[in-house]
Amino acid sequence: MSDDRLERILDAAYACFARHGVRRTTMDDIAAAAGMSRPAVYQYVRNKDDAFRRLAQRLFDGAAAQAAEALAGGGTLTERLTRALDAKLELTLRLWRESPHAAELLGANARVSADLDAAFTTRMRDLLSAAVSGAMAAGEVPGDRLTAQELAELALALTRGLEADLSDPSAPRRRLRAGVALLVAGAAHESEERMT
Known part of the structure; x- marks a missing residue:
């Protein structure tokens, strides 16, 4: 697995959590912010709590x-x-x-x-x-x-x-x-x- 992709996902997660809060952020939000598909994001993080x-x-x-x-x-x-x-x-x-x-x-x-x-x-x-x-x-x-x-x-x-x-x-x-x-x-x- 690419460390660059994980970093991109974590950057996207931070942006989404900061913008929407944890409760309102979805995995779709994180995937969109990372410029990746949701299935691709799930290759790096199990769920929103794991991303957090x-x-x-x-x-x-x-x-x-x-x-x-x-x-x-x-x-x-x-x-x-x-x-x-x-x-x-x-x-x-x-x-x-x-x-x-x-x-x-x-x-x-x-x-x-x-x-x-x-x-x-x-x-x-x-x-x-x-x-x-x-x-x-x-x-x-x-x-x-x-x-x-x-x-x-x-x-x-x-x-x-x-x-x-x-x-x-x-x-x-x-x-x-x-x-x-x-x-x-x-x-x-x-x-x-x-x-x-």
Whole structure:
């Protein structure tokens, strides 16, 4: 099977889901948007839920790759964590920018691909934890108050909270930068206080 055709189907599925929502999108819609027959589409995806799951996996894989790249890049721990978490935040922001059905799509994600979302969250936590561990080993951030995993989980919780309130679309990125800076500074401050 051609990966190009599957990508075309997933691109078409995204466009249809964003335009019509999950409930109103049909396999005929996806096939038409992909420029393929419905039987040809069924050679690549079993049904609409399968298309949704494959699309979600592709989006999660892309965000995780961006996060890994951000964490491997230069800058302070705060800058690297912010860039990595922005890759996660962008998944939700993109839906809200591109679809009037964003709430339905996010709800469908929880229904159809909750396991994929959980695996993505674990992957993000592991990436963030590794970056924090490296910063602790390098002395950039003390490690006697919080573990790397705890700091990573707090950063993810912050991001989830920002994803829950998108009433001001310009605010989440600004708040993410400030929140991550506070988390990292707070971890360093707690350590300093314990030493005095």
